[in-house]
Amino acid sequence: MPIRNKFGDAHIDERRPSTLVLGIGGAGRNIVEDIGELPSSSVKIYEVGTSSRPPKLSFLSISREDMKDAYDSELEVKERPLTESEAKLKRLIKNFKIVYLIAGLGGKTGSWTVPTCAEISKSHCSLTMGLLAKPFESESKMRRELSEESQAESLKYLDMSAVFPNSRLLEINPNLPIKKAFEVMNRIIQLPILDLNSVITKRDIPQIKNFCKKIDEFKIGAAYGSGRKKGERAAKEALKSPWLGASTDFKKVFTIITTGKNEATIDAKDALDVIQRSWPEADIMWGLKEESGIKERMRVTILAGKQNKI
Ligand SMILES: Nc1nc2c(ncn2[C@@H]2O[C@H](COP(=O)(O)OP(=O)(O)OP(=O)(O)O)[C@@H](O)[C@H]2O)c(=O)[nH]1
Numbered sequence: 001m002p003i004r005n006k007f008g009d010a011h012i013d014e015r016r017p018s019t020l021v022l023g024i025g026g027a028g029r030n031i032v033e034d035i036g037e038l039p040s041s042s043v044k045i046y047e048v049g050t051s052s053r054p055p056k057l058s059f060l061s062i063s064r065e066d067m068k069d070a071y072d073s074e075l076e077v078k079e080r081p082l083t084e085s086e087a088k089l090k091r092l093i094k095n096f097k098i099v100y101l102i103a104g105l106g107g108k109t110g111s112w113t114v115p116t117c118a119e120i121s122k123s124h125c126s127l128t129m130g131l132l133a134k135p136f137e138s139e140s141k142m143r144r145e146l147s148e149e150s151q152a153e154s155l156k157y158l159d160m161s162a163v164f165p166n167s168r169l170l171e172i173n174p175n176l177p178i179k180k181a182f183e184v185m186n187r188i189i190q191l192p193i194l195d196l197n198s199v200i201t202k203r204d205i206p207q208i209k210n211f212c213k214k215i216d217e218f219k220i221g222a223a224y225g226s227g228r229k230k231g232e233r234a235a236k237e238a239l240k241s242p243w244l245g246a247s248t249d250f251k252k253v254f255t256i257i258t259t260g261k262n263e264a265t266i267d268a269k270d271a272l273d274v275i276q277r278s279w280p281e282a283d284i285m286w287g288l289k290e291e292s293g294i295k296e297r298m299r300v301t302i303l304a305g306k307q308n309k310i
């Protein structure tokens with residue numbers, strides 16, 4: 001029998017783990033810059049990059065040369081003197097329980113920095129998640145190879161990761177201008193921070209880590225539903241999300257249900273039943289949260305993982 005567990009708490013802010021979100025390199029910075037207002041004061045966001053682009057949020061300046069040296073080193077972070085940029089990153093990262101690393105892999109800054117941050121975070125923090133966009137098929141071979149290599153290196157240290165191939169943007173809407181397309185995608189990439197992270201309490205972290213143990217990569221889908229049967233409608237739409245792909249063999253699924261105030265949980269149960277029918281063998285961890293702006297609607301956010309790790 002698959003497991004269905006509720007986790008988290010929608011109300012108790014003091015039990016929220018301190019959370020750091022790092023938007024690294026051009027893509028990472030774009031994604032965090034338009035994240036908007038955060039639901040909890042326990043979340044801090046930083047842009048990380050070389051200083052030529054004026055930041056909109058708190059900023060941590062690093063040098064590409066330092067990050068290249070770090071990336072190329074055969075030694076683990078603990079076994080060698082840190083570069084100046086790594087030392088700065090470590091001083092920041094070590095103060096948090098949960099760390100999100102956001103970047104577009106394939107570029108130098110993001111690809112070189114994410115694995116090192118993941119390694120530092122693994123030894124100082126409780127949970128590390130990578131939210132990583134991958135280059136278009138049409139980008140250079142060098143970029144695509146760097147992105148694969150950086151992803152594989154990062155996976156050694158990340159507890160959770162979600163990967164977003166940019167090429168899917170074109171399959172979804174080939175005529176959408178690239179800036180608009182990135183905006184659509186960036187909204188999806190932000191969802192774990194806005195939804196998953198808004199229900200997690202400190203107490204949930206070991207259970208979440210355990211749940212993700214054998215999963216290399218999560219796919220994300222989300223949608224709104226309204227009116228009668230809004231839970232069912234939202235879940236059905238979320239399941240059609242292009243970022244989830246066509247796969248049916250998801251084994252571990254987080255579902256975050258966002259409602260207005262005092263919503264009946266019947267709609268939440270409907271949503272979970274729809275998901276379970278689609279993936280009968282999947283274990284589901286689900287959380288419920290409130291958001292005043294959502295009014296009469298319901299949002300269902302799904303993070304679905306296949307069992308990859310041995
Ligand atoms: N989803 C998404 N992807 C982006 C965005 N901007 C760029 N990308 C993708 O991210 C990849 C990496 O690009 P950048 O983030 O600019 O690279 P960087 O980390 O700044 O590295 P360098 O500029 O080479 O130092 C690109 O190949 C694009 O496919 C964005 O706003 N959203």
Ligand SMILES: [Mg+2]
Binds near residue numbers: 026
């Ligand atoms: Mg750049």
